[in-house]
Every structure is written in structure tokens, then in C-alpha cells.
Amino acid sequence: MTRLLDITGLRAGYATVPVLHGIDLHLDAGEAIGLFGPNGHGKTTLLHAVSGLLKPTAGCVRFDGQDITGAKPSAIVAAGLVQAQQGNTLFGDMGVQETLELAAFNTRARSGWQTRLEEVQALFPRLAERKRQRARTLSGGERQMLSIGCALMCNPRLLILDEPTLGLSPRLKGELREAIAEIARKGVPLIVVEQDVEFLLALSSRLYLVEQGEIARMINRADAPDHKEIMEMYFGEQAH
Incomplete structure (x- = not known):
């Protein structure tokens, strides 16, 4: 199988504080994955280093x-690697459809943007x-949908989502997770x-x-541990 993304020896941090090792x-x-x-x-730091939002120190x-x-974020997005930002980073005074249309700004995204708009909707x-509401009037879950929709409008060859359901109600979490599964x-x-x-x-x-700041374990779905083992990974051997 063709390898799309390959990360080796990646190190990054903030000022003098190393995070990825x-x-x-x-x-x-x-x-x-x-x-x-x-x-x-280090999860978000890793995504930022991959997306060009943070310059790696090595690797x-x-x-x-x-x-x-270390490439510019705009060049990385133009290549097709797109990270959906949290919904609270949207331009609040822009309309929903206007925001989606603007997201298809780079050359490779302009082709077929109307079809992608229909797919996102x-x-x-x-x-x-x-579609005519301003982004700032949307609920938190709706803003997150709009953020993911903008990323899809960029015509991604790889889409990165950083805790897309964080802080949402169980109902909205379910809606977003089903949408993410459909994207996959x-x-x-x-x-x-x-x-x-x-x-x-x-x-x-x-x-x-x-x-x-390190990969402590890789898990293949075929031999994934049970729920108790997963809890022990998070909290140690005494987890119940």
C-alpha cells in the first residue's frame, strides 16, 4: 500500500520547552488512524507540527x-493536507455558505467546489x-460542523481532526461521529x-x-485490547 504520510524522529516544542521527543x-x-x-x-503539538502551524526542531x-x-501552512493545505480547526476560530460575522465558499480558495480546491458544497450540505x-446565518450565531456543535465543512471544501487528500466532539452534548457528539464515519x-x-x-x-x-511526547504504543484494530486494558493505559494498573 502507498504510504501517504510518513513521520520520523519528529521533535517540537514551545520556546525552550520540548514537547515531542x-x-x-x-x-x-x-x-x-x-x-x-x-x-x-503532545497530541495537538504533533498535529500542529504536521500542519505547519508549529515548526519542528528535528525530524x-x-x-x-x-x-x-517546516513548510508554510498555506503550502501544506495546497498540497492537500488539511487540519480542521476548532469551531471557535471561525470568522464570526461571515455567513455559513459564504464561509464554505471562501474555504475553497486554493487552486486545487476551486475545481469542483460547487459539487463539494452540495456534499458538505x-x-x-x-x-x-x-446557510445565511452568521457563524457566531451558531451553536458550538454547528460551528464544529462548519469547521469540518470548510476543511472538506479544501478538497483534502488527508484530513486531520483534533478532538472534534470536545465539549459537545451527547446528541451532537453522536451526529458528528456519524458524519466523521461517513467521511471515512x-x-x-x-x-x-x-x-x-x-x-x-x-x-x-x-x-x-x-x-x-512519545508514541507509547501502537494498536492494530485486529488485536485491540479490551476496555479494562485501555483504562489501565490511561490510569495505570489500579484502574477499574
């Missing part, structure tokens, strides 16, 4: 065979219903950070446990 992971074409682990252990990120380590019917079923490669490991196992072929 030599991350190695990969993703094949058409594959979805999941990241999980305790908060504050290599290769996307479809090309070295994109079919995936998230609420966005079609609220359509063959869009995914990297998803979530704390619900069962959801990640249903979605992904492999999971990576991130602890203390």
Missing part, C-alpha cells in the same frame, strides 16, 4: 513522498438550513484525535497512544 508514525493511502492519550502529552514529515517539514444538513467510508484518509477509544477503534485501522 522523536515521534514516528505513518498513514497509508485510504487509511484512517486515531491518536489518544492523556491531555497535555521529518513526508506527505505523498515530498518533504513538507448533505453531510451536515444543519449548515444548509442555516467515502475514502478520505483521516487522522483523528479523540478520547473515546471505542469510537476510534470503529473508525481506524490503527491507534497510537501518545504519552510524554
Whole structure:
């Protein structure tokens, strides 16, 4: 299988504080992988380093065979690697449909943007219903739908989602997770950070446990541990 993303020895941090200590992971074409682990252990830092939002201090990120380590975010998005930001980063005074149309700004995204707009509205019917509303008037779940919709409008070859259901009600979490599963079923490669490991196992072929800025364990879906073992990974041997 063709390797789409290959990360080797990746190190990154903030100012003089190192966070990532030599991350190695990969993703094949058409594959979805999941990241999980305790908060504050480097998952978001890893995604930012891959997306160009944070410059690595060492290591290599290769996307479809090309070295994109430290490239500008705009160049990385233009290549097809797109991270959906949290919904609270949207331009609040822009309308929903206006925001989606603007997201298809780069050259490769302009081709077929109207078809993708229809696909996004079919995936998230609420966005079609609220197409003339300003983004700031949407609920938290709706803003997250809009953020993912914008990422899809970029025509991604790899879509990255960082805890897309964080802070949402159980009902909205269910809606978003079903939409993410549908994106995966359509063959869009995914990297998803979530704390619900069962959801990640249903979605992904492999999971990576991130602890203390390192990959502590890789789990294949075929030989995944049971719920008790997963809890022990998070909380230690005394977990129940």
C-alpha cells in the first residue's frame, strides 16, 4: 500500500520547552488512524507540527513522498493536507455558505467546489438550513460542523481532526461521529484525535497512544485490547 504520510524522529516544542521527543508514525493511502492519550502529552503539538502551524526542531514529515517539514501552512493545505480547526476560530460575522465558499480558495480546491458544497450540505444538513446565518450565531456543535465543512471544501487528500466532539452534548457528539464515519467510508484518509477509544477503534485501522511526547504504543484494530486494558493505559494498573 502507498504510504501517504510518513513521520520520523519528529521533535517540537514551545520556546525552550520540548514537547515531542522523536515521534514516528505513518498513514497509508485510504487509511484512517486515531491518536489518544492523556491531555497535555503532545497530541495537538504533533498535529500542529504536521500542519505547519508549529515548526519542528528535528525530524521529518513526508506527505505523498515530498518533504513538507517546516513548510508554510498555506503550502501544506495546497498540497492537500488539511487540519480542521476548532469551531471557535471561525470568522464570526461571515455567513455559513459564504464561509464554505471562501474555504475553497486554493487552486486545487476551486475545481469542483460547487459539487463539494452540495456534499458538505448533505453531510451536515444543519449548515444548509442555516446557510445565511452568521457563524457566531451558531451553536458550538454547528460551528464544529462548519469547521469540518470548510476543511472538506479544501478538497483534502488527508484530513486531520483534533478532538472534534470536545465539549459537545451527547446528541451532537453522536451526529458528528456519524458524519466523521461517513467521511471515512467515502475514502478520505483521516487522522483523528479523540478520547473515546471505542469510537476510534470503529473508525481506524490503527491507534497510537501518545504519552510524554512519545508514541507509547501502537494498536492494530485486529488485536485491540479490551476496555479494562485501555483504562489501565490511561490510569495505570489500579484502574477499574
